[in-house]
Amino acid sequence: MIRIIIIDDEILARIGIQTFLEGKQDIMVQGTFSSSLDALAYLRGGSQVDIVITDIEMPDMDGLAFIKAVRDENLSTGIIIVSCHDNFSYAREALELGADSYILKQEVTEEKLNEVIEKINGEKILPRLAEKSPGGKERWTQEGQVSCSSYAVGVLKLQSRDSPDDSLLSGHVDKTMLIHLLDNIVEKEGMGTFFSPYNKEMFILFQFPGEQSAGKKAEQLQTYCDGLNQNVRLFVNERLLIGCSGFFEELKEMRERYQEGLAMLRQDFYEQGKWFFAADRSGMGRKVSFSPDADRFTEEGWMEEFGRQLGDFLEHCRARMEDPDLVKKELFHGMNRFIYALAQKYSLASQLILGFGGKLEGIMNAPCVSRLEQELTAEMQELSRSLLKRLADDTMESVLQYLEAHICEAIPLTEAAQLSFMSVPHFCKRFKEYTGETYVKYVNNRRVEKIREYLDCGKYSLNEIASLMNFQNMNYMIRLFKTTTGMTIREYKRTLKKRNGRDTGPD
Incomplete structure (x- = not known):
């Protein structure tokens, strides 16, 4: 394989020469440069090059000085000059400094360029490789080609x-x-x-x-x-x-x-x-996709199933030697489909769910499979906790709205728990977390608030209020009011009368 670099300040010239060389079985264009100084830095950086193809007139460095530097520092085996100058003395000086060939740009053809390269390869590059390789010349045939296929x-x-x-x-x-x-x-x-x-x-x-x-x-x-x-x-x-x-x-x-x-x-x-x-294709098998089930997301055991599915998918991709970028893309699309399906199912919590979807791109930048698996699983666990809490909160809100609409009735704890589709102990726990009060205390406080509303309007007697509130008797209502507020109804009415300066109705 002949390693070549091309140096010319004209981009069309670089592209033209590169086009002649690319696709040749035994040629590799390692780089193209618009600056002799950049090319020299590349060569001095230790990059191994067999042939340099360069224009002799460059804006940043005299072409003859460049050739001399390449030869003095032994930076390339072959040097080919491609130039517009047809001055014989200029060409002779370049050849004397160590250039192997001088070709006028207007005469460059694919055939001629490859002919010069093959000549340098046969006369200089192959013999040098034969001397350096162990067993040297046994590895080369009489035609000067490597004896390997x-x-x-x-x-x-x-x-x-x-x-x-x-x-x-x-x-x-x-x-x-x-x-x-x-x-x-x-x-x-x-x-x-x-x-x-x-x-x-x-x-x-x-x-x-x-x-x-x-x-x-x-x-x-x-x-x-x-x-x-x-x-x-x-x-x-x-x-x-x-x-x-x-x-x-x-x-x-x-x-x-x-x-x-x-x-x-x-x-x-x-x-x-x-x-x-x-590369090993022995592990190739049927490709699998990644599609978490959004319908079962809130069910017990979903996270364990998600972890198994994710682990199996990534292990399958590893065994198939799948490109990690393609795997991340497949995973990203699969998770996006899951997120949108989940957002549609729980539309009231869609903003919460889609917010987690916005974190996917960052997770997909994980440098290794273990971190990706860990971060994605952690995010799904957090989404599960947040969504379950939100759904429970929404359920509590529905229960509170029902209690408010039926505050004049005595809604037993068991009925409220049934409304939430929870067991009584679980409902009591979630209710206190959501309201900060026990169910009984919350209901009593709201019923006392309703009693106050009736008292404030001054239109009803205590018996009438007790009847409106569905208390079994007036005395029970009076005791509840005293226990909840710390004052009797009579004391409350006096306070109200002083504040408003008006009659608050019959005692």
């Missing part, structure tokens, strides 16, 4: 040991040193080719002999990754995560397999203690 892409990511949320480098290690370390390990062990693309995750194109069995390749891949992990742990205080694609035969699949490796890295969501994730 099977590959796997391993995408690398560093994660802080102290904080699983921190990805890439945490600041404890110099990236340039790390790139050199990884490149040296890959070359020394003959694993394949190391890539550090611009603004993308680092990755390795692992190479295996074509005759090797799938089992042997899997063992070799695990050995390679174990070696990488052990070496990195010696030098940096970071966890090296490796996500490996499945094995493939055609290099044109590399971009697709890189994405597969990235997807494997995201499996860290399910198992945060693990560092090696390889």
Whole structure:
């Protein structure tokens, strides 16, 4: 695999050259730059590049100075100049400084560019790789091609040991040193080719002999990754995560397999203690959905069933190696359907329910499956408590309205409990929590208030009031009034008369 970067301050030129190269089986464009200084910083940062394709006239750095720096610091094996200048002396100076080819922009074609790249590859890149690889030349055929026909892409990511949320480098290690370390390990062990693309995750194109069995390749891949992990742990205080694609035969699949490796890295969501994730479709089975039952939400045992259903769903997704982002999306939609169904069922409490729905997006940002499961379960428990309390409060309000409408009647405790669909002990407990008074005290206070209303209007005798209030006799009403207010009815009427300065009716 030939690693290439393109440098040109004209965006159309960069796009044109990249279009010629992309899709070629043995070429990887690692980055494009509009600035020579940015490209030089990238190269000096340790990124391994085989060929630099650059314009010679750049606004921020003289092209000849750039070529000299690349050659003096051994930053790239090959250099191709693509320029508008047709001055022979200018081209000769570039070639003398170490450029391998000088092509006029107006003469650049896909065929010509690839011809120059193949020439540099055959004359300079392949021999260098053969010398560095263990067993060297045995790994290369007479045509100068690698004697292997099977590959796997391993995408690398560093994660802080102290904080699983921190990805890439945490600041404890110099990236340039790390790139050199990884490149040296890959070359020394003959694993394949190391890539550090611009603004993308680092990755390795692992190479295996074509005759090797799938089992042997899997063992070799695990050995390679174990070696990488052990070496990195010696030098940096970071966890090296490796996500490996499945094995493939055609290099044109590399971009697709890189994405597969990235997807494997995201499996860290399910198992945060693990560092090696390889594509394996053996666990594939029928996909399941997540649909909690809103109709049974207030029933006893619903939370236990929800916990089991959520755990089974997430375990199923882990076994299928589902992309965590897609799992969260499925979970988010399933929970939203549940929330809206619940809000429709309990319309009087819809604002309360939909308020909990607003918390779902934050929960879905959980970095690992255990935290997501914990936070979602906790929110459902809180919603259950809040909704049950609200429903009980609504029931109490209905009971109070009924008592108010029938305050002149003697509503027994058992009848009130039946109205709430609660047992008498549970009703008494909820009633006191809601009103702050026992049922008997509340009813007596409200009936005494009604007696006061009749007394205040001054139209009724005590016998008439007792009859209106359905007391068995007037004496019972008088005793209740005294017990509740601390004064007799006669004393109350005197107080009322003094306050109003008028007659309050017969005693």
